[in-house]
Amino acid sequence: MGLAACERTASPRVTDVAEIQAAGAVCAVPDDLRPARPYRIPEDEVAADVPVAFNMLAVSWSPQACRSGKDYPDAQHQCAANQFGLTLHGLWPNGDGNRHPRYCAAPGPAMRVETVRRHFCMIPSPSLQQHEWAAHGTCGWDSPEAYFAQAAKMWDGLNKPDLEAIPAQRLTAGAIRDAFVAANPGFPRDGVFIATTDGWFREARLCYSRDYRPMRCPRGLGAPDHERLHLAPKGVQPGAQTAG
Template identity: 80%
Template sequence: MRRLIASAFLTLLLAACDRTPPPAGLVEVAGATCTVPSDLRPARPYAPPADEVAADVPIAFNMLAVSWSPQACRSGKDYPDERYQCAQNRFGLTLHGLWPNGSDNRHPRYCAAPGPAIPVETVRKHFCMTPSPSLQQHEWAAHGTCGWDSPEAYFEQAAKMWDSLNKPDLEAIPANRLTAGAVRDAFVAANPGLPRDGVFIATTDGWFREARLCYSKDYRPMRCPRGLGAPDRERLKLTPRGETQTAR
């Protein structure tokens, strides 16, 4: 009996030793490893274009913009960080941002421009969610200042929604079946409670760019009030991971 107990204890001890923590700077993200750069720094604040400032627009609902990082790297749009986002890691879905929306085609933007610089601790904490200091600064300045008192509060809310979202494996969709409807279905299948008409699909020249998920003012999934972007039947292409060339 004592031998059995000793053997069981040894087995548990060896199993515990095998569970070595990942090296410092590595974070598990949706089955992949994200490396947080040791020299990561915040982006500088900037003065927004005067015609983009809309501080007086009431918030009607929110959008969570979930982008396909390889497409951002390929196109150079949406402030990708070529050094960290596009060359050092192999990101798939990442968070573009949490966007307060207005009731019509005007949306609240740059409500406290220029948005102050984000503390480096906040940039590092949310790098694996939004892997670009420039994009983080833009999202805080353009959108975060319209609903939150600090970048910490803004990114904490965004992270809460991001962490609760099941990210579908878009690369599992056969290329000959990749349509806007298939991407929409993938998000809905992975997230029970997300309405199908709450998934707006954004594209760029036939390439999948991002899914914009609609939420109420109190962050409940809802129908997108102004259409769904690309129609279900639209055929799409998906930029492969590891794409580092930008087509600027």
């Protein structure tokens, strides 16, 4: 469960090798993988009283995180050993306004190592897993295992489009939106929010109802269809500002 689109790895230390959808692609789980330490909850970000109106599944283009050197920790796992494509940022309960459920309960002790390992190919960062559980998972689930099981069910049920197959000169927010819809017949086109950073594709945020049915995104679609984008190449090292 919970497997991301990974490329063949050169890592010499492997105990789990997860076969995934793309032919010939594997994800190597490092045998020294450990849970991240819990961190102090930022009091100014707590929003435990906001009702859940819908959910978002945030699907990231991992090379952009590596290129920018921002947003995602654990670069030694995400950017060095494996060459990831699309990975999961997280499953986010959303409110019906500008405030969203966040840090709804104390996240408790560090996650179990078995849980971190099981979902590594989906979210290849123990620190990001810990953050997603603390910030979002506590707003709808009673344990990390329950939260990531739901995220993995949605992730496994999502066909991941081959974004690298889109010609660079035709890469727009609309083309990426179309690619997700084409790979997942029946998913509403207005249910795909495209997030960008300075003209680079960052992630697609897919909208689902409270009972996890695909739906229209209530607050817009992010980047407009006509916006031209760049796609960071796989294998880029952390902080490498590749040319557009």
